[in-house]
Amino acid sequence: MTFNKENKGLRDVIADESKIGFIDSQKGILSYRGYTVQTLAKNSSFIETSHLLLYGKLPTQSELQAFDKKLRKNRDLPANVLKMTKLFPPKAHPMVSLQTIVAAMGAFSEDPAAAKPREILLDRCIELVAQFPTIIAACWRAKSKKSFIKPNPKLDHSSNFLAMLTGKVPDAETAKMFDVCLVLHAEHSFNASTFTGRVVASTLSSLHASITGAIGSLYGPLHGGANEKVLQMIAEIKNPADVESWVLGKFARKEKIMGMGHPIYQVKDPRSYILEEMLKQLSQKKHNSKDYETLKKIEEVTRREMEKRGKTDVWPNVDFFSGALYKLMDIPVELFTPLFAMARISGWAAHILEQLEDNRIYRPDCDYVGPSNLSYVDISQR
Ligand SMILES: CC(C)(COP(=O)(O)OP(=O)(O)OC[C@H]1O[C@@H](n2cnc3c(N)ncnc32)[C@H](O)[C@@H]1OP(=O)(O)O)[C@@H](O)C(=O)NCCC(=O)NCCS
Known part of the structure; x- marks a missing residue:
């Protein structure tokens, strides 16, 4: 194998x-x-x-x-x-x-x-x-x-x-x-x-x-930590009008847009629809739609740029809208x-x-690709 x-x-x-x-x-x-x-x-x-x-x-x-x-x-x-x-x-x-x-x-x-x-x-x-x-x-x-x-x-x-x-x-x-x-x-x-x-x-x-x-x-930013990174990302963008140049800069530096893409989903994460709707509602209620508008613009520009590169499966994931929603609930970003x-x-x-x-201990295998049959050289000779 x-x-x-x-x-x-x-x-x-x-x-x-x-x-x-x-x-x-x-x-x-x-x-x-x-x-x-x-x-x-x-x-x-x-x-x-x-x-x-x-x-x-x-x-x-x-x-x-x-x-x-x-x-x-x-x-x-x-x-x-x-x-x-x-x-x-x-x-x-x-x-x-x-x-x-x-x-x-x-x-x-x-x-x-x-x-x-x-x-x-x-x-x-x-x-x-x-x-x-x-x-x-x-x-x-x-x-x-x-x-x-x-x-x-x-x-x-x-x-x-x-x-x-x-x-x-x-x-x-x-x-x-x-x-x-x-x-x-x-x-x-x-x-x-x-x-x-x-x-x-x-x-x-x-x-x-x-x-x-x-x-x-x-904890890792490629998993649950992404929701916190999304908020850090939108904090960098002062105005929804700046999104276009900000996203293009990210692409130019080959950096990822947090909250977009998923290891499994090839379509929009079903949870993100519900979170988006709640964010929209709470933004209206609190008369504070800036983060929502910024996120929608990031979604639009990222999708457009991804499609240009032949990638149609990078959509908002569960972390994309959740952070902005928690923020409107006055929950600190680090939480x-x-x-x-x-x-x-x-x-x-x-x-x-x-x-x-029905337990069995996990023990996958790997392909060993390192060196073999090396001769041991005494430390004084290396
Ligand atoms: C979630 C994630 C790790 C999925 O990873 P994956 O399926 O292994 O996909 P990859 O990271 O290998 O990306 C595949 C390609 O799409 C691009 N891509 C994927 N997600 C991207 C994103 N959010 N922003 C920019 N480019 C992205 C990668 O750069 C890569 O391009 P390449 O083939 O030219 O190198 C990835 O989409 C990501 O890092 N997203 C941001 C972090 C995030 O929101 N995580 C929460 C997940 S629920």
Whole structure:
């Protein structure tokens, strides 16, 4: 067997079977456990979607109530972990703090990934879904030299997070939009971070170690970090009228336009339509459409330039509009990727549970192309 360059990055390699996320890259379809992301964004909530991902089915009314109750009960962090959130230097990126805290939480949890029965591991997964918002808000408040705000069990998952972050309970419309963002980011099949989580879990390492690996993978600008880079990009452009020359400059320097292109989709990412619509609505409501207009112009010029170069499959991805939307919700730019993680924890956990149901350690091969049969030369002779 030899290496086929087209498969670099495991592209087009089917690594396993899965019942969790489905993507049709040509038609632009994304579904979780058989429900399209549009259906879930319209009718479901992040909590219900998390139940769907973790248990494989939509909950009944009483199951949803019990699940919600369990999440609300598990939002607190162990006291020593809470202390740790205050120990990072102010310049630490919130993704680094999140990754470190999740790794540390492993020390406070009996969590061998191979935990039997499966219910114990599932409980640990639910705890992480409940605790991620608290970790992110606590680290951010500590970084901003503000005091920690305790989780409020009277508030739903999304409202509670925004209240812990900002100190203000959000209005119902903002909380709903934020919740839809979480639904849209909850799952995406064998992407880099989910695959990382599955690879670590396949060694029968701990749940926290697997999730820590996934967070590290999501941090990269070619994956979850792109939403933050999109905002840095539009901050460089003072006026939508400057987009044309700015994009042409990027192309001339062979730099990528963040938020455009996708390793899988060859059409516009289905999530980006919903995010774009929400951004449009909130921009109108807040009488602040500059970022939206800038993004639409970047999309137009990038598509035109790509097409000139014979590339018709570079479209806005999930990160293109999400950052500007979060910005209008007064969420700091550095938190965009942690918010992605706060949603994706449900997908990661579902995949780790699935991996362990029928596990085999990951061990791909490579084509060795380095030298061979070298003679060892003593260090004094080199
Ligand atoms: C997502 C991404 C990594 C997909 O990568 P990929 O399928 O491996 O595609 P490549 O990076 O190999 O790009 C293929 C070609 O399209 C071009 N291209 C792809 N995305 C581009 C972008 N956003 N801006 C400019 N050119 C782009 C590449 O320069 C490359 O051109 P070449 O063949 O002349 O070298 C890539 O599109 C990208 O870096 N996008 C920006 C980062 C981003 O938004 N990431 C979030 C992903 S959800």
